[in-house]
Amino acid sequence: MALATDSGVLEATGLVKRFGDRVALRDVSLTAHRGELLAIIGPNGAGKTTLLSILAGIQRPDAGSISTGRGEVGWVPQQAAVYSKLTVEENLRLFARLEKRPDVDATVDRMLEQTDLRDRAGDQVQTLSGGNRQRVNIAIGLLSEPEVLLLDEPSAALDPRQRDRLWEFILALAERGTTVIYSTHVVPEAERYGNDVLVLADGEKLFDGPPREFERTVAEECGEELHFEAAFVEFLRHRGH
Amino acid sequence: MRWLLVKDLQILRRSPLLVAMLVLYPILIAALVGFAVTSGPGKPRVAVVDEVPASQTKINLGGEQVNVADEAKPLFDAIDVVRVKTEAEAIKKVRDGDVLGALILPADITSKLEAATSGTGTSPVVRVYYNAEDPAKQTFVDNTIKARVQEANAALTKKVSRVALSYLNLIGTGGQFNFLGQSFDVLGLQKAEAILRGIQDAQPKSSPLRDQLQPVIRFADLARQNLDLAGPLLQSIGTPIQVDTHIVKGGSTPLGAFAAAIAVAVTLMLVTVLLAAGSLALEREENAFRRLVRGLVSRTGLLVEKIGLAGLCSVLVGLLLLIGLSFFVDLPWGQFHLWLLALIFSAAAFGALGVAFGAITREVRAASLLAFMAALPIAVLGLVPSGAVSSGLYDLIRIISGAFPFRATVDALDSALSHSSGIGTPLLHLALLCLAWLAIARLALRRFA
Ligand SMILES: Nc1ncnc2c1ncn2[C@@H]1O[C@H](COP(=O)(O)OP(=O)(O)OP(=O)(O)O)[C@@H](O)[C@H]1O
Ligand SMILES: [Mg+2]
Numbered sequence: 114m115a116l117a118t119d120s121g122v123l124e125a126t127g128l129v130k131r132f133g134d135r136v137a138l139r140d141v142s143l144t145a146h147r148g149e150l151l152a153i154i155g156p157n158g159a160g161k162t163t164l165l166s167i168l169a170g171i172q173r174p175d176a177g178s179i180s181t182g183r184g185e186v187g188w189v190p191q192q193a194a195v196y197s198k199l200t201v202e203e204n205l206r207l208f209a210r211l212e213k214r215p216d217v218d219a220t221v222d223r224m225l226e227q228t229d230l231r232d233r234a235g236d237q238v239q240t241l242s243g244g245n246r247q248r249v250n251i252a253i254g255l256l257s258e259p260e261v262l263l264l265d266e267p268s269a270a271l272d273p274r275q276r277d278r279l280w281e282f283i284l285a286l287a288e289r290g291t292t293v294i295y296s297t298h299v300v301p302e303a304e305r306y307g308n309d310v311l312v313l314a315d316g317e318k319l320f321d322g323p324p325r326e327f328e329r330t331v332a333e334e335c336g337e338e339l340h341f342e343a344a345f346v347e348f349l350r351h352r353g354h
Numbered sequence: 355m356r357w358l359l360v361k362d363l364q365i366l367r368r369s370p371l372l373v374a375m376l377v378l379y380p381i382l383i384a385a386l387v388g389f390a391v392t393s394g395p396g397k398p399r400v401a402v403v404d405e406v407p408a409s410q411t412k413i414n415l416g417g418e419q420v421n422v423a424d425e426a427k428p429l430f431d432a433i434d435v436v437r438v439k440t441e442a443e444a445i446k447k448v449r450d451g452d453v454l455g456a457l458i459l460p461a462d463i464t465s466k467l468e469a470a471t472s473g474t475g476t477s478p479v480v481r482v483y484y485n486a487e488d489p490a491k492q493t494f495v496d497n498t499i500k501a502r503v504q505e506a507n508a509a510l511t512k513k514v515s516r517v518a519l520s521y522l523n524l525i526g527t528g529g530q531f532n533f534l535g536q537s538f539d540v541l542g543l544q545k546a547e548a549i550l551r552g553i554q555d556a557q558p559k560s561s562p563l564r565d566q567l568q569p570v571i572r573f574a575d576l577a578r579q580n581l582d583l584a585g586p587l588l589q590s591i592g593t594p595i596q597v598d599t600h601i602v603k604g605g606s607t608p609l610g611a612f613a614a615a616i617a618v619a620v621t622l623m624l625v626t627v628l629l630a631a632g633s634l635a636l637e638r639e640e641n642a643f644r645r646l647v648r649g650l651v652s653r654t655g656l657l658v659e660k661i662g663l664a665g666l667c668s669v670l671v672g673l674l675l676l677i678g679l680s681f682f683v684d685l686p687w688g689q690f691h692l693w694l695l696a697l698i699f700s701a702a703a704f705g706a707l708g709v710a711f712g713a714i715t716r717e718v719r720a721a722s723l724l725a726f727m728a729a730l731p732i733a734v735l736g737l738v739p740s741g742a743v744s745s746g747l748y749d750l751i752r753i754i755s756g757a758f759p760f761r762a763t764v765d766a767l768d769s770a771l772s773h774s775s776g777i778g779t780p781l782l783h784l785a786l787l788c789l790a791w792l793a794i795a796r797l798a799l800r801r802f803a
Contacts, residue, residue, distance in 0.1 A: 166644070169648065170648055171644045190645070194641035199365065211646070
C-alpha cells in the first residue's frame, strides 16, 4: 500500500472484484479525507460489503489499488465478529490485548462506557440481543482508535435511542479527525451524517459527492425536484436498478 | 497468540458437554478398537515349505506305522496354507508382508523323529518365521503354530510311550514279540526270577552256587520293580518335535502395551483432529477470522495456536488414558519421557491434520463430520496387518496410511510403551506429516475468509 496523498487519508482507484462470473465491483474509485464522513448507499447486493472489506484489507481486489495513511484502519463488519461464548468484557479485553493497547483495562473500561454495556459486561455475548451484540461488534472496531473507521451497516440492529447514541459517538470521532466510511440502508443517515455519499448499484459507482449535489443531479436527470430519499429511489429506477 | 489460546480454553470450559464427549467418546472407541485388535484375525496366512519327500511321510515307531501327514493335519487346518518351494522364498514372503508367518518342515524330520523316538538321536526341529510388525499378529501366529505342534507332539508321545510300554511289559513279565514277521518268545524278568529261585532252592544248602545266585535274583526283582516306574516316566517325555522361532523384522511388544498404544492413538486422533478442526472453523463461523488476520495474528500463527490448543488437550487426555491403562496393562513408567515425546509429536501431527480439515471445510459441523468420517478409515488402514491382503494392495495401503499420522503414532507409542524398535523413525515421520499438513492447511486458508 502506498502512502495516501495529503488530499485524502484513504484513496482507492479502479477497484474491480469478481466472484466467478459475477462482478461485485466494477472500476470503483473513491477518496476520503481526514475527519470526513463518507456514506455508501445502494440496493442489496450492490457491492457495499465487498468494497468495505477490500478497503479493510480483508479481500484482495482483482484490479485497482488502495493507499492509506500511516494510521490504523478500523473495521466493523456487517455480521458481528465476536466470540459468543465469551462475555462482553472478555471479548473487549481479548481484542484490546491482540491490538496491543498500552492500557488494556482503561481501554476496556472506556469502551464499556461508550457502548453503554457496563451492566452487561459479565454476560456471554450469545445471551445478548442482536442490537447489543452489534454494540460489542462496533466497540471492538473502535478499540484501536483508528485513523480511518470502516462501518458496514452499523446501525442495522439498533433501536432509535442506540442509533442516536452511535451517531453522536461517530460524529465526535470525526470531529477529532477520524475518517469514517459507512454503508447503510437507512438512507436519511447518509444524507444527515454524510459529507459525501457514494451510490453503488451492481458493483458500479453511480454517484459520488455531497447529498445536496446528489439531489441536484437527480433533478437534472429525471426532471423532478425530490428530497434525498425519494431522489435516491427515483435515481436507481431511472438507471434501471 | 497466547491470548487466543486462553480464549479458546475459556470457550472449551464453557462447553462441558463437548468436552465430556471429546474425552468419553474416544476412550470408548479406543476400548473397542483395542479389544477388536487383540482378539486377533481368523485363519492366519502361513507359508509352508514341506521338504519331506513323499516317500518318507510315514515313520516307524516300534513297528507301528505313523503317518506324519495325518499328525500335521490339525495344524494345516488351523492356518491358511500358502505352499512355497524354498525357505528363502518363504522368508521373503514374510518380509514382504505377504504372509503372517512361515513354517519350515525340514527333509529329515521323519528320519530324525524315528531316531529320536527310538532314543538314538536328537529331536527334529521345525522352523517358524514371523513378521513381528505388530505383536497382536505375532502372538496369534505363534500361538496357533505352537498349539498345533504341541498337539502333534502329544499324539506322538502317546504313541511312542505306548510302544515303549509294551516293550517294558515284555521285559518285565515276558510274552510274544513280533519282529519282521517272525515271532519270538521273550522270557521276562518275572519268570527269570522264578526260574532262578527254583534253581537256588534245588541246590544243597552247602552249595556255593546258592550264594552266588542270590544277587542275580535280587537284580531281577529290583529291575522289574524299577521298570514299573519307567511307565509314567515315559509318558512325561516332552517334545519329540521342537519349534525354533525366528523374527523376520521388528521387535516384539507385549500385547498389552500394543493394545494400549492403539487405544491411545485412536483417542489422540479423535480429540486432536476434532478440536483443531472445530476451533479453526469456529473462528470463521464467529466471523472473527477476518478480524484476526487483519494484522492481529498471522494466518500461520493462528494455525499453530489451534494445533497448540488441540495438542495441549489431547496430550492431557492421552496421559490420563495411559495412567488409567497402567492399572490393567504393565507399562514401563521408566520410559515416561518417551511417552510424553510420542504424545507430543503425535498430537502435533494430528493437530496439523485437524487444522487442514478445518481450513478445507470452513464450518464447524462439516469439519467435525469430516474428522469423524476420516478417522475410522485412517485407523483401519493403519492397522491392516500384512498378509491380510495381497502384497500390491498392502503396499498401496501403506502409502495411503503413511500420509496420515495414525500408523506413525501407533509405532511411536508402541516403542515408548515397550522396548521394541527405536522411536526415532516414527517421530521423524510425525514431524514431517505435521509440516506437510500445516502447509496444506495454510494453502486452504487462502480461501477461508
Ligand atoms: N464470497 C462471495 N462469493 C461469491 N459471491 C459473493 C461473495 N461475496 C459477495 N458476493 C456477491 O457480490 C455481490 C455484492 O455483494 P455484497 O455483499 O458486497 O453486497 P452488499 O451491497 O453489501 O449487499 P447488502 O446490502 O445485502 O449487504 C453480490 O452479488 C454477492 O452475491
Ligand atoms: Mg453488505
